[in-house]
Amino acid sequence: MYDFIVIGAGYGGLTAASLLAKSNKKVLVLESHYSIGGCAGFYKREGLLYDVGATTLSGFDYNGPLDRIEKELNFQLKKKRVDPGMVIHFKGKKILRYRNFNKWIDELNKHFPGINHEKIWKKIEKVSKLAWGLLSEVPLFPPAGIKDLFSFIGKNTGNYLALLPSLLMSFRSCLPKDASNNEDYINFLDEILMITAQEKSDKVPYLLAALGLNYPKDTFYSYGGITSMGHEIEKKIKEFKGDVKKRRKVFSIEKKESNIFSVKAEFNKKTEVYESKNIISNIPIWNFANICGGAFKNKMNIVSKKYSKSWGAMTYYFSVKFNKDLGSLYHQVHSNELKNFIQSESLFFSFSEKDDLSRSKNGFQTITVSTHISIDLFKEQDFYGDNKAKIKRFENIVLNTFKENFKKFEILEIGKGEVGTPATFEKYTNRFEGRVGGIPHILDYYPFSYPKNATPDPNIFLVGDTVFPGQGVVGVISGAFSVVYRILKNEKS
Numbered sequence: 001m002y003d004f005i006v007i008g009a010g011y012g013g014l015t016a017a018s019l020l021a022k023s024n025k026k027v028l029v030l031e032s033h034y035s036i037g038g039c040a041g042f043y044k045r046e047g048l049l050y051d052v053g054a055t056t057l058s059g060f061d062y063n064g065p066l067d068r069i070e071k072e073l074n075f076q077l078k079k080k081r082v083d084p085g086m087v088i089h090f091k092g093k094k095i096l097r098y099r100n101f102n103k104w105i106d107e108l109n110k111h112f113p114g115i116n117h118e119k120i121w122k123k124i125e126k127v128s129k130l131a132w133g134l135l136s137e138v139p140l141f142p143p144a145g146i147k148d149l150f151s152f153i154g155k156n157t158g159n160y161l162a163l164l165p166s167l168l169m170s171f172r173s174c175l176p177k178d179a180s181n182n183e184d185y186i187n188f189l190d191e192i193l194m195i196t197a198q199e200k201s202d203k204v205p206y207l208l209a210a211l212g213l214n215y216p217k218d219t220f221y222s223y224g225g226i227t228s229m230g231h232e233i234e235k236k237i238k239e240f241k242g243d244v245k246k247r248r249k250v251f252s253i254e255k256k257e258s259n260i261f262s263v264k265a266e267f268n269k270k271t272e273v274y275e276s277k278n279i280i281s282n283i284p285i286w287n288f289a290n291i292c293g294g295a296f297k298n299k300m301n302i303v304s305k306k307y308s309k310s311w312g313a314m315t316y317y318f319s320v321k322f323n324k325d326l327g328s329l330y331h332q333v334h335s336n337e338l339k340n341f342i343q344s345e346s347l348f349f350s351f352s353e354k355d356d357l358s359r360s361k362n363g364f365q366t367i368t369v370s371t372h373i374s375i376d377l378f379k380e381q382d383f384y385g386d387n388k389a390k391i392k393r394f395e396n397i398v399l400n401t402f403k404e405n406f407k408k409f410e411i412l413e414i415g416k417g418e419v420g421t422p423a424t425f426e427k428y429t430n431r432f433e434g435r436v437g438g439i440p441h442i443l444d445y446y447p448f449s450y451p452k453n454a455t456p457d458p459n460i461f462l463v464g465d466t467v468f469p470g471q472g473v474v475g476v477i478s479g480a481f482s483v484v485y486r487i488l489k490n491e492k493s
């Protein structure tokens, strides 16, 4: 009998499990894959280790969630700040996202003259700092009921109330005319928002856009790959007497009359049954609705159908040997060819660090390339039916874009590559239809209707990128802190 069964060992589930195990709860994590990490997982090919999806870490600033988890669990991730945190290749320009405010403003003035960047970005900085403060000081945000609202009353209430309007207006509508009418500038900002907020500036609320635009300022590379921190957290779960069982795919959860949950998982084609007083789901809301039983299933179905917007990802994994050093490890490259093919406008190239010998060998660095694809378009174009021509076209676009934009580093050799599609993510992470990156941060779901971590059942909680604050390792770790705070607070009252 467990106090908590956590379904899924993505960053959301691992974080929640570790914090609960540290609070002396008896915790079991059930993970369907043979390794942890989910969308922030890894795979190995010919001695090289590739990140499958997520590649960058952020959130070590402002007492951010990643800084908090390191302190809370007492570990130090081997990592390296990457500055500039991102290089944007846009219409023949190379725009460097420096961490230093003045350097960044100079860079913007150089590439987009005639706009008061200093004023725009000072506000972005201020709002994103306040927003991170809100998430760490008022963990019951967004409120799941009237009771939660009382937790907002404190020394910073005035500051936080001042943030409310920024949840109601789109980022673009808050920009001065000289910026919002500059098509190139908007296009440039939109592509950054696509990878951090999953939508463009006319749809994303100002506050979420501020967080998203500031994300690349605080970029870290994790030695050993993006899953290294997950391995650290897994070790801590075990140290606190919790358990992580892999290759266990949960397919049913039933609440019995005794109020105890019976959880069924498939292992080696056999059914295992576990019992627990509480459930934490780290799988997307669409998946969770499918495995729940009874009246709760209907309730979860209503929630999951309400949030039908989500993206898929096309990825490409390969290795390269350069003669020269790259500078930044993260590059966003705008591509018209891609736009004409799958309507996505940029490719994100993430390189492994040359001195990270667990990932880079004989001078080869690994590269994970990713971009968005609409799930509907993916199905329509029949990539599913092993459409080799389409896969090949995507591969060619990636490689041509790569050769054109990185030739100045003197490419010596390019290793064999592999394409990933939404079907790949569905296969390895079970995510419904291969939907990744959570639910886009759009005005339709704000200020308070983004999916929350509490559910109609007081013993079932949700973590992961389909519940607030959603998207990214930093988002799901922040969400897990919030869930555990809620659980421990409920217990006391």
Ligand SMILES: Cc1cc2nc3c(=O)[nH]c(=O)nc-3n(C[C@H](O)[C@H](O)[C@H](O)COP(=O)(O)OP(=O)(O)OC[C@H]3O[C@@H](n4cnc5c(N)ncnc54)[C@H](O)[C@@H]3O)c2cc1C
Pocket: 007, 008, 009, 010, 011, 012, 013, 030, 031, 032, 033, 036, 037, 038, 039, 040, 052, 053, 054, 055, 056, 057, 058, 248, 249, 250, 251, 282, 283, 287, 313, 315, 370, 371, 428, 429, 430, 431, 436, 437, 438, 463, 464, 465, 466, 470, 471, 472, 473, 474, 476
């Ligand atoms: C291409 C791509 C690039 C990205 N880039 C970045 C980036 O650079 N930085 C960043 O911070 N974020 C990035 N993200 C987003 C980030 O990876 C995710 O938002 C985050 O990792 C999600 O974590 P999670 O815990 O919510 O879910 P997941 O990572 O999806 O974890 C869920 C886990 O549950 C398991 N599972 C599923 N069903 C079952 C079941 N029935 N029983 C048991 N286990 C089950 C899965 O195997 C998985 O391990 C990217 C995502 C993608 C796809």
